[in-house]
Amino acid sequence: METAKRQKKQGKIFVISGPSGSGKTTLLNKLIQDREINKLLIKSRSLTTRPRRWQERDGQDYFFVSRDEFRRLLKAKKILEWTRYLGYYYGTPRELVEARIIKGGHIGFCLDLKGAAILKKIYPKNTVTVFVLPPSLETLKARIEGRSKSIDKEEVAQRLALARRELSAASDFDYCILNNNLQVALKELKEIVLTHVGS
Numbered sequence: 265m266e267t268a269k270r271q272k273k274q275g276k277i278f279v280i281s282g283p284s285g286s287g288k289t290t291l292l293n294k295l296i297q298d299r300e301i302n303k304l305l306i307k308s309r310s311l312t313t314r315p316r317r318w319q320e321r322d323g324q325d326y327f328f329v330s331r332d333e334f335r336r337l338l339k340a341k342k343i344l345e346w347t348r349y350l351g352y353y354y355g356t357p358r359e360l361v362e363a364r365i366i367k368g369g370h371i372g373f374c375l376d377l378k379g380a381a382i383l384k385k386i387y388p389k390n391t392v393t394v395f396v397l398p399p400s401l402e403t404l405k406a407r408i409e410g411r412s413k414s415i416d417k418e419e420v421a422q423r424l425a426l427a428r429r430e431l432s433a434a435s436d437f438d439y440c441i442l443n444n445n446l447q448v449a450l451k452e453l454k455e456i457v458l459t460h461v462g463s
């Protein structure tokens with residue numbers, strides 16, 4: 265009993281998920297800039313084999329790796345969960361998560377739906393899942409196009425087709441946030457995090 269009491273409480277894993285373009289990355293990036301949250305939560309970074317977008321920095325937004333390096337890490341079981349999206353691989357580095365939560369620290373993720381479900385399954389007691397809902401498919405299309413000027417029509421169509429299917433999974437999540445007004449959505453996300461890290 266005494267030993268159990270003295271054991272450090274493990275940290276929480278916040279998984280922000282939802283269709284591409286719904287605003288997951290924007291919300292999590294803004295959330296960790298919040299003064300109150302900044303002391304509590306770090307943002308996890310995924311490994312990816314997709315090319316870097318102009319505004320992204322290696323080691324900040326993602327760890328950009330080659331296909332061969334990704335395969336090597338997978339084989340060495342250094343990747344907790346992974347997915348292939350539009351021809352590129354994305355994965356979560358195991359060490360980053362475990363080192364953090366064992367010490368009682370909290371960590372936030374932007375993940376696809378499958379990744380969210382896997383983390384919930386591996387760490388059921390630690391994981392809190394949040395689905396970010398776009399106001400409409402038209403708005404989602406505009407955001408996807410606005411984010412990357414060079415995106416071709418076919419990729420936009422693929423992302424929208426996937427988004428349509430993904431929207432039906434929102435009810436499997438612990439929370440659902442409508443990202444219409446960014447400040448309102450951000451406030452809701454902050455409240456969710458504070459509720460769980462305080463308990």
Ligand code: ADP
Pocket residue numbers: 282283284285286287288289290291374407408410411443444445446447
């Ligand atoms: P995701 O990470 O879910 O793919 P992003 O965070 O990259 O989505 O957001 C997609 C685009 O939409 C970005 O250009 C972002 O600036 C914009 N965006 C996100 N949330 C809002 C919002 N509430 N209102 C207007 N634009 C937004």
